[in-house]
Amino acid sequence: MKLKLVKSIKLSLALLMTMSIAGSCTAATVTTNYQGSNEDFPNPERGFFSSSMSTQEDSPLDLSTVQNVKNNNHTLIRRIYNIPNYRNSALPQSFLNLIKNDCESARKGGVKLFLRFTYNFEWEGPDARRDIILSHLDQLKPVLEQNKDVIAFMEAGFIGSWGEWHHSTNSLDNSGDRRTILNKILSVLPTDRMVAVRVPTYKTDALNNSNALTPQEAFNSSYRARTGHHNDCFLASADDAGTYDSSNAEKTKSFLNLDTRYVVQGGETCTTSEYDDCPNAMKDLERMHWSYLNRWFEENVLKGWQDQGCLETVKRRLGYRFRMIDSNIPDKVKPNGTFSMSFKVTNEGWASPYNPRNLEVVLRNKNTGQQYYLPVSEAVRMWMPGETKTVNITGGIPSTMPLGEYQVLLNLPDPTSTLRNRPEYSIRLANQNVWEASTGYNSLLRSVIVDPNAGGDTYSGSQLFKASGGTNSQSPSNNNSSKTVTFYEDSNFSGKSQSFGVGTYRADKGQLNQV
Structure with missing residues (x-):
């Protein structure tokens, strides 16, 4: 009996020692x-956006405009290029330079652009022939590639009124021509950037597939995976002014609910209606996974959201959070x-x-x-x-x-x-x-x-x-960040500067010395 007890005690001690050693080997x-946090703060490629339009080369995007956008907590600018003078000719180098300079202003100011090209900005305004559009896209390809860092995505543009793919004066608002132009846009855009079309059926018809994207197809760089949606008459009517199938809007919304999990979706309101109140807005913005929305149009709709108390929620929840x-x-x-x-x-x-x-x-x-x-x-x-x-x-x-x-x-x-x-x-x-x-x-x-x-x-x-570098590097992704230092006051140092690392410094006869 004693022997069994001794063996039992030894076994227990051995087990405890093993457990202790195992514990000491694991941090x-x-x-x-x-x-x-419920704070409304900016994040890249999402949220309310500001809109800016250029007609020819007379209105470049200047840095002060970009800074005003940033001051409104916006990180996106819709840059519309209205180019009626080039309906029948090549794009001049001066126009291509304008786009480059606009992108540089966005880069300096810390925002991104999403682009739309159109030959008019009016109801039933004239557009260009298909061959002109295709040649313009060839010209745009190098500019888009060189500046993709600050191009969030493109809206399809080019065809019809406002570049929204309807009322084409060159009869391009048909499945065949839309398919040709959409494929061309996708071919000249960098493969990690998307294009948004105005109506969901424009995507399904042009790409010959009425199914929504699956998780397995998401972000695989195919044309379907890179084609998203923009709705520029959100809540204007039961079918959002023709955005959805007028005979079965619910079917279109169900498609978008699935497809927009993996592609960009956004747009703007365009008029007040019986459908534009907060409950409808919140329901559809969430259901269709909206990432971006025009902050300044339509003003009465947005004021209604503010008065009803949902505008702050919209600000926070557009896109990812x-x-x-x-x-x-x-x-x-x-x-x-x-x-x-x-x-x-x-x-x-x-x-x-x-x-x-x-x-x-x-x-x-x-x-x-x-x-x-x-x-x-x-x-x-x-x-x-x-x-x-x-x-x-x-x-x-x-x-x-x-x-x-x-x-x-x-x-x-x-x-x-x-x-x-x-x-x-x-x-x-x-x-x-x-x-x-x-x-x-x-x-x-x-x-x-x-x-x-x-x-x-x-x-x-x-x-x-x-x-990521020496002690002067604040971040592997930010070699130019300022450092936190402590100074002892010295009048001789006033107005002078020099490079320094993190630490405590004493100013002595106009020089900084680490202490």
Whole structure:
């Protein structure tokens, strides 16, 4: 009996020792819950937009106009090019230069454009022949490719009144010509950009497919996956002034409800009606996954929404709106060790992003400011409205990574090389106390300590955190951000400047010296 008891005690002690050793080999994980925010703030490629029209080359998009748009919390400008003088001729280089300059103004100002080309801006105004349109699109191709970073998408344009594909004076408002021109637009646009057509049947007829996109077809760069929708008479009537099938509007809405999960949808109101109240607006904006809406037209409809109390909700929920729920992050990790974390995010907007979007985890040394970032393979465009997504992330800590405490941050930058360094083009989360305007990062409000004595597995994969530069680099996606420093006052230093890193400085005889 004693022998059995001794064996039992030894076995229990051995089990406890095994459990203790296993526990010491695994770093503790800290769960953080995040508080949501109801603030209306700008995010790229979504929300209310402002509209600007150019006739020939007489009205370029200047930087002050872009800045006024930004001051209204808008990140999108609809740029309409009304080109009646070129109905029968090639586009001159001066016009192509105008588009380039407009894109540069947008780039400098921190917004994106969506474009429409039209040969008139009036009811039953004259358009151009098909061969002219096709040749104009060939001319536009290099400009579109060179400036795709600030082109969110295109509205189909070119045909008929206002470029909305009806009342063509050249009889182009038929399935065959629409198909030819839509295919041409899609062929000259960069393959990661979409085009929006005015009426859903224009898409289904032109592409010979009446089915809505499936998750398997989403974002696969096919013409169907790149053709979205714009409704420029939202809530004007039971069928939105002919946008939907007048005999079965519900059928069209059911198609759009499925198709617009994966393509861009937006537009504007055009007149007051019995259908334009808040309940109808909120229902259809959500059902058809609207990403963008004209803020200034039609004024009486929008004023009605303001008076009825839904305008602020519309501002917040157009497009995507990602809110972090919680995260699980290790408190320590060793050099050459495995960094594993997860987070849970929900989309409180009415749509998901329609353009590609990157995701990366950033570790920033609290003392030196040195940054390391880990690109994450994650389909952000599949963070669907109304759904909650859990993202699991695993990467390796470099063996040469300096020891110390690192803040953990999340970055969702624009994937284009010209904009990924620009914080205003990164996605902001709808949470309190997480946004860093100077970097475009979202703080996860946690730190991890790189410690050689930390437990955990040695990393054997290929996804290592990458150094983003020296201590002067605030972000792997933002090498020009300002740094937080502390100054001791010195009158001799007034009006002078020099480059410096993070730290505390004393001004002495007109020079800054780190202390």
